[in-house]
Amino acid sequence: MLNHEYALLGGVNRAFIGRYIGLAASIISGVIVFLVLSLIDLASTFGVAVNLPPTALSLVGAGVVFSILYMVFDKFVWRWSIAVKWLKVADLSGEWVCLGQTLKESGEVRYEWSAEVTICQTWDKIRVRLKTAQSGSNSIAAALMYDEAEGYRLLYNYRNDPRADQPELRSHVGCANILFDKSLMVGSGEYFNGHGRPTFGRMEFSRKGVAAAQG
Structure with a gap:
């Protein structure tokens, strides 16, 4: 199962981030090209012949620089605490315990259950993987909303598939609505299933380190 895009509600528009990175890429590319050409001119004044093919300059073009900057931002920069405060996007990635x-x-x-949850997240993609003793589910669509008063709300649709040794269970789809507090250490919410298992209930999330300390 691949990670998928997710919507951002209440945070900085992704289009603005793309524009800022594009502007930075143009400036950085221009500065690099200027420095390279200046060095070539300097070398010429000392009688040093420098043959720089055009393809070499294309390696520092704005498109290449943009790709590098966006990759760094997508993987790392958006997670920095100062960036999180400005972007208003929660970093939920990691291991969670669900009751x-x-x-x-x-x-x-009706009954209680527990699960291990893995959230894979970058700036533009996410996947929520929940695994119980009987089945596992993966998110197929999601939205992350910033709530100034309460924290961050994650809404996602998922598909659940039972293990082969659980013939009494059926594959089904459902949705979940989880509110994480501002510390991003715990969350709580509801889930609703349908099309194969018409059930509903509550879920409590806690990061694995927090859950271990409480236990």
């Missing part, structure tokens, strides 16, 4: 409750129509607990 769930499946509820009856009356609101009473």
Whole structure:
């Protein structure tokens, strides 16, 4: 299962980030080309012949510089604390422990379950992988919303597939709505299943380090 794009709500528009990186790439590329040509001129004044093919300059063109800058931003820069505050995008990547409750129509607990959750996330892609003893699910679409009062809300749709030794379970799709506090250490919310397993309930997320300390 591949990571997929996710929508950002309440944060800095991704289009603006692309423009800023594009502007920085143009400036950096121009400076590099200027320095290279200046060095060639300097070498010529000392009688040193320098034969620089045009393809060499293309390696420092704005397109190449943009690709490098965007890759660095996508993998690392957006996670920096100062960047997170400006972008208003939560870094949820890592390992989580999930404690769930499946509820009856009356609101009473039908049964409890636990799962391990892995969230893979970059600036423009995410995947939520939840694994229980009986089945596993992967997100197929998601949105991350910044809430100034409460924290960050993750909404995602997923597909769940049971293990081969669980014939009584059926593949199904569902959605989850999880609110993470501003510390990004714990979260809580609800899930709703359909098309194969019409159930619903509550989920509590905590980062593995936090869960171990509480345990």
